[in-house]
Each structure stands twice: as C-alpha cells, then as structure tokens.
Amino acid sequence: MRVRDALGPLFTDEDFTTGEFEEMYADLGRPGISPALLAMVTVLQFLHNLSDRDAAVAVADRISWKYALGLELEYTGFDASVLCEFRARLVEGDRADALLTVMLERLKSAGLVRSGGRQRTDSTHVLACVRTLNRIECLGEALRMALEEIARTSPGFIVPLLKEGWDERYGRKVETSRLLRRKNSSATRLAEQIGADGRSLIAAIDTDPDAAWMNGLPQVKILRELWGQHFEATATGRLRYRDTKELPPSAQRVRSPHDPDARYSTKGRPGADSVEWTGSKSHLTESCDEDLPSLVTDVHTTPATEPDVTAVTPVQDRLTARDLKPGEHLTDSGYPSGPNIGASLERGITPIAPVTVQTGRGAHDGTFTPKDFHVDWHSGVTRCPAGATSISMRPKKNGLIRVAFSRADCRPCPIRAQCTTAAPHLGRSLEIHPEPIHTARMRMQAEQDTPRWREAYRARAGIEATISQAVRGPGLRRSRYRGLAKTHLQNVLTGMAINIRRLGTHFDTTTKPDRRPTRIHTLCTQHDIPTAA
Incomplete structure (x- = not known):
C-alpha cells in the first residue's frame, strides 16, 4: 500500500503491448484479464509465498491487496488457473527479464536506482523440483514415462512389445517399486534388462514409418539421450552398461527425466561446509548506494554446473541495456577472471573482488x-x-x-x-x-592489501542478507517448477518481491520504538561502568 501511494501503479496494460510482450496476447477473441493486474498479483504472490489458489483468494478477500492493485472493494477476483496461464506466457522468450525491466524503469524514473553507482552480485544453489534418482532409477523412470505417453495415444503400438515383467518394472514409478530389494536381484542385471527393453522400444519406433511422429515426444527424446549416455553397443550387438567413469561430464548428464535441465553439482571443499544439489544456480544483483534503498537490479539463472565466472558478462550486459551500468561491481573471488576483468574495464565498470594472482604449483x-x-x-x-x-x-x-x-x-x-x-x-x-x-x-591484487579497498569491499557482504531474505521468504532455494526457463521466472519474481518488501520499508515513515536494553546494560550505564578494560 505504501508503494502504491508513493509510486502509483508499477505496471500498466500499455507495457504489455510492445517489445517482448507484443505477441503475448492474441488480437482476436474475448479480452483477457488485465496483464498489469496479473503481473502485480504474481509479484505479491511470491512476496507472501502463496499458492495460486491462495493468491486468488487474497485478491478477493484482502483489502490491502485491493488497495495495492487499484481494485474496487466489490471486486470478486478470478479463477486461480489464470495465474498459471499468465506465467506460461511470461516463460516464453525473455519476458521474465522484460518484466523486471519494466519495474526498474519505474524505480529509475522515481530516482530509486541509478546508473554509475555501486552494485553487488552473489549466487546460491536452487534445488530442482524432482526427486534425486540413482542411475538405474533414472533409466527405468525415463522408459516408463515414454511408454506411458505412447500408450496414452497409441496403445496398439505398445501391445506387441509387452513382455513378462514389464508390469512389475514399468507399471508404477520406478523409485516406488523397490526392484533392487527383490530376492536375488542384481543392479547390473536390472540395468541391462532396462536397457534391452528401452532398445526394443527405440527399434520399434525406428522401423515403423507410421511411428516417426513419436520421435518428437519429449519423453522419447530424453529416452534416446539417456540410452546414449549410459549404454554402449558391443561388437556382438548387445548393450553394455557403461561404468561410472565412462559417463559424460556432469554438465551434460541428465539427472532426472522429469527435469532434463537439472544438473548435479557440488560447492565448497569436501566436508561439513560442502553443498551437493541437483538443480540450478541463481545470481542476484542489487544496488548498494548508501543514499538509496538496496534493490534487485538483475537476476541470472544458470545450470548448477556453470561456475560463477561465466555470469559476469551476461549480468553486466543486461544492466547496461537497462541504463543501470554500475560504476563499481562487487563480487566474491569466484567471479573475476582475466577475460571478464578486461571486459568490465572496457565497459567503464570497476570490478572490486579478491583476485588470486598466485596460481599453479x-x-x-x-x-x-x-x-x-x-x-x-x-x-x-x-x-x-x-x-x-x-x-x-x-x-x-x-x-x-x-x-x-x-x-x-x-x-x-x-x-x-x-x-x-x-x-x-x-x-x-x-x-x-x-x-x-x-x-x-x-x-x-596490490589494492587488496590497502585499508581503502577493504572498506569498499565490506559493502559486498550485504548481498548475502538479500539471498537470506529470498530464501526465508519466497523460498528461492527450492524451485516450484521444472525446467530452467520456469525456474528463472521464479527467480525473477522472487527478486521483484524483494523490491516490493524493501520499498515498503523505505517509504515507511512511522517511528519505530527503540529496542529495550538488557538489564546488565542498564545497570552498567547507571553506575558508569566502562565498556572496556
């Protein structure tokens, strides 16, 4: 409500008629619900970490939401499925980033963000919305999904392929069937059996001209990719289950057929501080000028296996395109490299980050x-x-x-x-x-040993508080959706929700009561006890 009073509406329907949003809605048919309304509802939904149904109920019930959205009190709301359809439109192209650009244009015109200031970037891991599967479970589930999708439309194609044991192996989700816990079960024997079953399905599709359309199914594409990664045809024509050392690198391996974009990665040294996850990585960039509120200016999503060093150039490119190019860019030691340091200086951006010049033995x-x-x-x-x-x-x-x-x-x-x-x-x-x-x-590297550099770099620590706020509130570290594009949309909406929260705090003019001191502090003050020996 305070943001609405200070800035007015952050989105208008005219914003969704040009640029990346030009083909978002068709010109024919019945007019849809205002996209500006749905955009703001979606941001508020992530601000309060609500489901689609709860967000739709909040639009109809909460007076504060109606005030922030500019609605009449008699407005009865809309069906919750509208929000899912709206997000599906935002996922296409670069509309997620364009939506953040629209918000930043409003904030820039209000003088809340500016070019040439100081900005900071950091990353965190994001867990994919899938269960962690071992190799055999991943292969079995991929084959089950392909069979299920083909059987849904062409059951007659599957019937000649059915063999003894298929119902036990593919009649339910593989991770719930506990195939490896059967008596006299063998992991290698089960993997080879699943491989033979999958090859028979692929061969049936390749030999039937009328089944060529099945190659366009996402489940069949994933099946072929996994079989190419985990199996090898021998000279005798049999399939050999590859050893773990023979598998492709983690950046190329499919970890779950339900989310082919999810990748396995680790962060930190082995031990208590290391993090292992399957999913992606989110990079948040925010302004950190002392006279302005700290607001998220860019959100960058990458596969989990991509190092932080690859994010510097894309982030700076988008900031420059938004006319928010920073004068100083603060990052941790994982971001700077020789090429992107040179590219930053060419753009007129001063990178401030610990640089390790002592490399090699x-x-x-x-x-x-x-x-x-x-x-x-x-x-x-x-x-x-x-x-x-x-x-x-x-x-x-x-x-x-x-x-x-x-x-x-x-x-x-x-x-x-x-x-x-x-x-x-x-x-x-x-x-x-x-x-x-x-x-x-x-x-x-020489500047890193000066007090002036340490004082300037101290401002970078604030980005960790932003990531903590995004994790504790909108739940940044757990993806709601599957696929890198949808996960990126969630990350962008999370950054926009943080901006709303911080703008509300910035425009709050009420006097907050001082924190009550402890009794020991009160006694020391009353009796003039010095703070240090």
Missing part, C-alpha cells in the same frame, strides 16, 4: 609466481626475481603469453629452488595474460 609450495616477475611491455622483456631477462615472449592459441628464460641463466641461479621445480637442464617458463588484463590483475 607456486601458489602452494611457496615458489615464485607471475606476480614476482617484472614485465616491461614496451621492450617485450620480463625480468625474474634474480635479475635475469627473458629470451622470448610469445602469444599462445589460448590467448595467454608464454614467457621463457634461458637455461644458461637458470642452471647456476642461486635461488632456482624457489623459482621452478622443472628438470635441472630446463629453464623457467611462465604464462601471463596480455598487457591490459595482466596490469589490471596486478593492480587489483
């Missing part, structure tokens, strides 16, 4: 690393800590520059043991980034 055994070498880019010569100069500086195919030193200088060097662990007859060599990136990395 030297970072762990105490030997000299690239930061200990002085590079003279003008003359193309690098000087080592002992004073010797390089004999060559040549670019490599991967974009780095290889610096080599002479064996005649390295063999008798008194500090060779601190410089390289190579064979005695070899000289030292190292790889560095090109001049702009190398210079920026060295400068950023």
